Amino acid sequence: MKILFFASLRERLATGEETWDELDGIATVADVLEKLKSRPSPWPEALQGKVMMAVNQEMANADTPVSENDEVAFFPPVTGG
Amino acid sequence: MNIDIRVQQEDFSLGQEYDRIRTDKTQVGAICCFSGLVRDFGDNEGVIGLELEHYPGMTEKALHEIASQACNKWPLDSVLIIHRVGALKLADQIVLTIVSSAHRQAAFAAGEFIMDYLKISAPFWKKELHHKGGHWVEQKDSDVTKLEDWKTPKGP
Numbered sequence: 001m002k003i004l005f006f007a008s009l010r011e012r013l014a015t016g017e018e019t020w021d022e023l024d025g026i027a028t029v030a031d032v033l034e035k036l037k038s039r040p041s042p043w044p045e046a047l048q049g050k051v052m053m054a055v056n057q058e059m060a061n062a063d064t065p066v067s068e069n070d071e072v073a074f075f076p077p078v079t080g081g
Numbered sequence: 082m083n084i085d086i087r088v089q090q091e092d093f094s095l096g097q098e099y100d101r102i103r104t105d106k107t108q109v110g111a112i113c114c115f116s117g118l119v120r121d122f123g124d125n126e127g128v129i130g131l132e133l134e135h136y137p138g139m140t141e142k143a144l145h146e147i148a149s150q151a152c153n154k155w156p157l158d159s160v161l162i163i164h165r166v167g168a169l170k171l172a173d174q175i176v177l178t179i180v181s182s183a184h185r186q187a188a189f190a191a192g193e194f195i196m197d198y199l200k201i202s203a204p205f206w207k208k209e210l211h212h213k214g215g216h217w218v219e220q221k222d223s224d225v226t227k228l229e230d231w232k233t234p235k236g237p
Contacts, residue, residue, distance in 0.1 A: 007134050007206035008217040057139035059202065073136060073204075077220035080133070080164060080205025081117055081176055081196055 001068055003032065006075035012046040023068060029053050030062035032072055050077055083159040084148045088140050090167040093177055102159055102181050109158050109181045113188035115196060117176040119169050124218055128209045131169045136204035140164070143203040151180070151195050155187035162195065164205065194231060200224045 001020045010016045026032055033051070037044045053060045054073040066072055083105075087093075095116055102112060119131050148160040161179040169175060178195050182188040207218040 004136070006136055006204065007208075011217075054136070054139060054204070057136070057142050059143075073139070075136070075204060076206065076217065078201065078204050079207045079218040079220055080135070080203050081200045 001026075001032075001066065002071045003036075004071065004073040006073065008076050009046060009051070009074055012042055023066075027065060028062065029055060029060055029064045029066055029072060032066060033062070033074070036074075047074070051075070052077055082152050082157065084145060084152065085159070085161045086141055086144045086148065087161075087163045088135060088137075088144070088166060089163065090165060092165070092174060093163045095174075095177060095179075098161060098163070098177065098179055102161065102179055106158060108183055110183045111185035111188040112179060112181045113185070113192040115176075115178045115192050116174055117196075119171050119173045119175060121171055123207075123209045124216060125209065125211065127211050128171070129212060130171060130210040131173075131175070132208040132210060132215065133166045133169060133175070134206045134208070135164075135166045139204050144199065147195055147198045147202065150198070151191040154194065155182065155191045156184070157182045157187060157191055160191070160195065162199070164199075164203070166205070197224075197227050197231065201228055 003018050005013050005016055033047060037047050051074050055064050055066055056071050095114060099114060121128050144162050148162060151160060158181040163177040165175055178192055180188045180191045201224060208215045209218055
């Protein structure tokens with residue numbers, strides 16, 4: 001599974017991308033988020049509050065299912081235009 | 082129905098795009114254009130430029146989806162959305178939408194609809210640059226509540 005971070009979240013986490021080979025029972029976006037939040041600082045703080053999520057480049061929510069070959073992204077509310 | 086989506090670093094010419102759309106077909110009676118520019122204030126005063134980040138791949142899909150929704154709602158002839166990314170200076174163009182239709186009401190409404198949805202669902206992020214550094218722009222509550230207007234059916 002490929003996991004992407006953008007904008008202020010990417011800067012706070014000091015990474016834009018990582019890959020997970022083993023999913024270990026992860027079934028939804030919420031599971032991915034919980035696993036990321038269980039890491040040491042700055043992960044829990046950065047992922048608190050309003051975080052938008054996408055699966056395979058479509059807007060998703062916490063309940064959206066995920067599997068091995070998916071691309072999951074987390075980012076702050078968008079501000080284009 | 083012609084949907085044209087472009088995400089690019091380069092600048093664009095409203096005049097060129099307008100002329101192309103105008104001369105393309107003869108059933109078009111109205112063309113509505115919107116361009117968004119970099120201004121010198123935002124969340125803070127003293128903005129000297131912008132840095133625009135996006136999610137390559139998803140951005141194009143999201144813009145295409147918004148344009149398709151507009152085409153389903155109004156009788157449109159064409160929708161063009163150009164959005165720039167990367168480093169932009171004050172007064173630079175950020176975004177261009179051009180909607181053509183047989184009728185002006187459809188063109189006006191669809192143009193506004195597209196910009197309202199772009200603000201909420203297209204993965205772009207603006208960083209305002211100041212002399213002392215940068216500041217990621219916060220999403221405005223008013224942009225979120227504005228979408229409710231499109232979801233609530235209008236009375237007679």
